[in-house]
């Protein structure tokens with residue numbers, strides 16, 4: 001095995017800069033109210049746009065919400081959620097109806113770690129509602145991003161989009177900022193169309209919270225298991 005793969009994250013300083021950046025990016029679910037300069041957001045997007053895309057099609061379309069627009073969107077999203085969580089539907093399927101192994105175990109392990117960190121038990125309906133609401137408040141981050149894609153595009157464009165979103169998260173991390181990528185925002189497509197004028201032919205893929213993380217919060221210090229390279233890779237040499 002490549003010795004670099006065996007090192008723990010505590011050895012981050014021994015990695016090339018880009019590996020350090022990749023491994024130090026973690027999803028954050030609580031942010032400080034420290035403002036983020038809009039010029040910094042533009043710089044991040046200017047770097048992220050160098051993401052590869054099938055035949056350079058660049059399928060991304062972003063809406064950046066700050067200030068009063070952010071207030072408007074988060075208020076409307078929380079209202080919609082409170083009015084009828086069961087009425088909110090994503091614009092594309094998130095998971096299969098019945099999750100199978102090994103994904104089912106990974107999913108439930110993650111959910112239970114997050115619940116423990118947030119101090120919310122599975123049976124605590126009110127607590128769980130409150131935590132979902134925090135998603136729609138961008139976890140208090142001062143910048144919210146909404147990502148849409150022309151709905152006539154195909155699956156390949158989702159791969160391109162993933163590259164773009166990862167670039168945003170890394171460019172943010174390199175500037176001392178943190179992120180939470182949030183597919184849950186797809187549930188709020190009607191609200192986002194009304195508040196931001198997003199046309200029907202754009203599918204709401206995801207959102208993202210962007211800001212300075214509050215690292216005193218337990219949910220921002222979770223230790224997640226990442227499967228070993230050998231578990232997801234076949235090295236074939238003959």
Ligand SMILES: Cc1cc2nc3c(=O)[nH]c(=O)nc-3n(C[C@H](O)[C@H](O)[C@H](O)COP(=O)(O)O)c2cc1C
Pocket residue numbers: 025026027028029110135180181182183184185206224
């Ligand atoms: C496509 C995608 C969608 C995600 N959607 C959400 C979301 O809606 N809400 C959320 O809290 N986290 C979301 N996440 C974050 C994942 O839960 C997180 O990446 C995963 O648990 C691994 O944690 P890490 O990013 O710290 O390695 C999403 C991540 C990805 C890549």
